[in-house]
Amino acid sequence: MSTRLVLFGPPGVGKGTQAALLQQRLRLNPISSGDIFRKEIEAETDLGRMATRYIERGELVPNGVTIEMMAKRLRQDDVRQHGFVLDGFPRTVKQAEALDEILLKMDFGLTKVISIEVPDEVVLHRLAGRMGCTKCGEIYHREDKLPKREGLCDKCNGPLFVRADDQPDTIMERLRVFHETTEPVIDYYLKSGLLQRVNGTMGPEETYAQIVSDLIHVMSEVS
Ligand SMILES: [Zn+2]
Numbered sequence: 039m040s041t042r043l044v045l046f047g048p049p050g051v052g053k054g055t056q057a058a059l060l061q062q063r064l065r066l067n068p069i070s071s072g073d074i075f076r077k078e079i080e081a082e083t084d085l086g087r088m089a090t091r092y093i094e095r096g097e098l099v100p101n102g103v104t105i106e107m108m109a110k111r112l113r114q115d116d117v118r119q120h121g122f123v124l125d126g127f128p129r130t131v132k133q134a135e136a137l138d139e140i141l142l143k144m145d146f147g148l149t150k151v152i153s154i155e156v157p158d159e160v161v162l163h164r165l166a167g168r169m170g171c172t173k174c175g176e177i178y179h180r181e182d183k184l185p186k187r188e189g190l191c192d193k194c195n196g197p198l199f200v201r202a203d204d205q206p207d208t209i210m211e212r213l214r215v216f217h218e219t220t221e222p223v224i225d226y227y228l229k230s231g232l233l234q235r236v237n238g239t240m241g242p243e244e245t246y247a248q249i250v251s252d253l254i255h256v257m258s259e260v261s
Pocket residue numbers: 171172173174175176191192193194195196
């Protein structure tokens with residue numbers, strides 16, 4: 039039986055790390071809407087060209103185009119066989135309904151919807167203290183992971199910097215947008231009984247253990 043998951047969580051919560059662990063250990067295909075957009079645009083497919091037109095005008099890519107791109111990926115064989123973990127889609131209730139329809143046509147349903155939850159203060163602390171190496175990309179933290187010499191990377195001596203995305207005002211705005219857009223979608227899945235809330239304040243392995251323990255429970259219920 040393949041497992042089909044959707045991941046939700048605020049910025050900096052490590053959704054990418056969880057998707058990578060689920061891929062390594064359960065062979066689930068990580069599907070991120072951002073990656074799919076990039077691939078379609080690079081390959082200059084009809085969908086990619088359509089998306090480009092909106093992006094160039096600074097407009098949001100319409101639901102129809104986004105949904106069609108996701109549907110195309112979800113219908114591919116590797117995804118059918120081994121399942122998937124979705125990140126960045128669905129972003130709206132309309133998209134969540136469309137996802138249900140796509141899967142229904144394939145005789146599938148979602149196994150679980152995972153919401154990795156971390157209080158805003160914790161997200162702010164994690165992100166606002168981050169410094170990245172300009173040369174090798176290693177990430178440091180002002181309180182939790184200091185470099186040995188101030189402002190310099192331990193690995194390559196490169197200078198460290200704070201990303202524009204990690205400025206406190208930007209983080210607060212990203213969190214506000216996250217809550218505003220995600221909460222209605224979370225409610226949608228709460229009503230359908232698929233939602234699993236996971237505590238994301240500990241390490242990646244602890245978060246992973248919570249995600250998987252519930253999955254095993256669900257899978258044994260089914261079999
Ligand atoms: Zn470095």
